[in-house]
Amino acid sequence: MHLDHLSLADISRRDVLTRCGTGLGMLGLAGVLADGGVLRAETTRPSSSALPLTPKNPHFTPRAKQVVHLFMNGGPSQVDTFDYKPMLAKHHGKPLPTGNLRTERKTGAVMKSPFTFRQYGESGIPVSDLFSKTAAHIDDIAVINSMHADVPNHEPSLMLMNCGDGRLPRPSMGAWVTYGLGSENQNLPGFIAMCPGGYPIVATRNWRSAFLPGAYQGTYINTQHTDVEKLIANIRNKQLSAGQQRRQLDLVRSLNDKHLETRAEDRRLDARIQSFELAFRMQMEASDAFDISGETKATQAMYGATTHGRQLLITRRLIERGVRFVQVWSGGGQPWDNHNQLEQNHRKLSADWDTAISAFLTDLKRRGLLETTLVQWGGEFGRTPVAELPALNGRDHNHYGFTCWLAGGGVKGGQRYGATDDFGFRAVEKKVHVHDLHATMMHLLGFDHERLTYRYAGRDFRLTDVHGRVIDGLIA
Secondary structure, X not given: OOHHHOOHHHOOHHHHHHHOOOOOHHXXXXXXXXXXXXXXXXXXXXXXXXXXXXXXXXXXXXXXXXXXXXXXXXXXXXXXXXXXXXXXXXXXXXXXXXXOOOOOOOEEEEOOOOOOEEEEOOOOEEEEHHHOOHHHHHHHXXXXXXXXXXXXXXHHHHHHHHHOOOOOOOOOHHHHHHHXXXXXXXXXXXXXXXXXXXXXXXXXXXXXXXXXXXXXXXXXXXXXXXXXXXHOXXXXXXXXXXXXXXXXXHHHHHHHHHHHXXXXXXXXXXXXXXXXXXXXXXXXHHXXXXXXXXXXXXXXXXXXXXXXXXXHHHHHHHHHOOOOEEEEEOOOEOOOOOOOOXXXXXXXXXXXXXXXXXXXXXXXXXOOOHHHEEEEEEOOOEEXXXXXXXXXXXXXXXXXXXXXXXXXOOEOOOEEEOEEOOOOOOEEEOOEEHHHHHHHHHHHOOOOOOOOOEEEOOEXXXXXXXXXXXXXXXXX
């Protein structure tokens, strides 16, 4: 029996929500419930008919309109990628002259990079052969060699990089950006997180909305799949027509509005109905956005027939369609966490990414999208210049100094900003904390990071908490 055959007197509200699970609606509901089903109350509640992702104006004219975060989860080694340290070869196999900093695991002698660095572009920035194709774009890239975080552990460092806090349940950056800007496409989620092969460490907490309304939470896509119906579960409703689904949702909305009249502070029902509505609209556009078969053979060949090539080609299609924030992960777990066999593992990982990143930057630039798309590359921290015991073939976690880079969206490219010490262990010059990175990215998006706030539990929260400064040297 379908809902369009029933009246309000014939069926309970619980039955309505249960029956509306048929089709893509469950995708939206799963997104809301993915973080335990807990959404905090907003101080004022707009009508459930409002569209939370309606485009909004930032504080001032933005340089960037969209964000792509290329997440090398697990922690790539800065001294093997974008932070050239010739002193490592000189002291290879010997104790570090300055002594080892305190690390998560026991470390020993200096370990030279097994990769070859050379200079690229007019800027002459050294990059290892792991990212030789990406390095062709180095004059558009600002390499930040002086990043630092708080602790050498994955979980809090992932939370800090994604949510601005390593301990407490805070909204992710993607949620803050869509809360502040909305989205230019109401038929697709404003924030999409793509990770092939399952969840990364701490799973959905990386793209949560926390106390922000549930509409701003990231939508997870397992890009291990290539079939659109597997890539986006329940994308097509095989039982009901679009008209029947529309009547279902209208009935659910009327029930929810009546229910909310006596529960004005409860945002959970609003989050659910918005998820149902978005899921219904996605059926019109999502299949096309995630289907790369219509791209030319030359374009598909440029990106490469790999998972990350496919992910970044999809990302370009999402950016073209107005999705505000796209996060692209390396894979489930922590692929870049190479405590041993670093040479083999880093080479394989970079081979999967390098062609795809180069193609993505090329494609954005030739389509005029790089000017308004802010691209961030990096992990949650870096790795030590000394080897993890007992062998000289792997590196431990390093939060004292690591590298990320930015491109597009008003970034001043062709520069190395800041520096680590002679061995690449600790940031020593023009240090950039994760809060500073977030403040700078928000500035490029048109926001004063101290003013983009949300009142919850009696105080105004923001992405950078009570920290962060805009790094003017990174802005063109």
